[in-house]
Amino acid sequence: MAKELGLHSWRELALGAAILTPGSASELKTGDWRSSRPVVDYEKCVKCGRCYILCPDMVYSPREDGYYELNYYYCKGCGICAQECPKGAIEMVEEGE
Numbered sequence: 001m002a003k004e005l006g007l008h009s010w011r012e013l014a015l016g017a018a019i020l021t022p023g024s025a026s027e028l029k030t031g032d033w034r035s036s037r038p039v040v041d042y043e044k045c046v047k048c049g050r051c052y053i054l055c056p057d058m059v060y061s062p063r064e065d066g067y068y069e070l071n072y073y074y075c076k077g078c079g080i081c082a083q084e085c086p087k088g089a090i091e092m093v094e095e096g097e
Contacts, residue, residue, distance in 0.1 A: 030057070034077025036092045042067055044089035051081035051090060 052060040052068045059075040060068040082090040
């Protein structure tokens with residue numbers, strides 16, 4: 001069926017991989033993969049921490065004032081934080097805006 005769809009077997013695919021040593025994942029700038037990014041409106045934010053807790057990439061860090069700061073270096077733009085924010089304080093915008 002794969003051939004009928006014009007797909008290749010995994011054995012026919014070109015070899016390619018990122019060679020990492022243990023503990024070196026933090027060196028990968030995964031934020032380059034996104035097409036949209038979250039923007040936080042701190043006027044609406046109630047410091048609940050859902051963005052911090054639910055982010056699969058752990059890009060939010062607590063600040064001394066109780067808010068959470070984003071690290072765009074690792075953010076893939078999945079939008080979970082915006083979807084789960086109870087106050088609508090996080091909006092997804094197209095990258096480059």
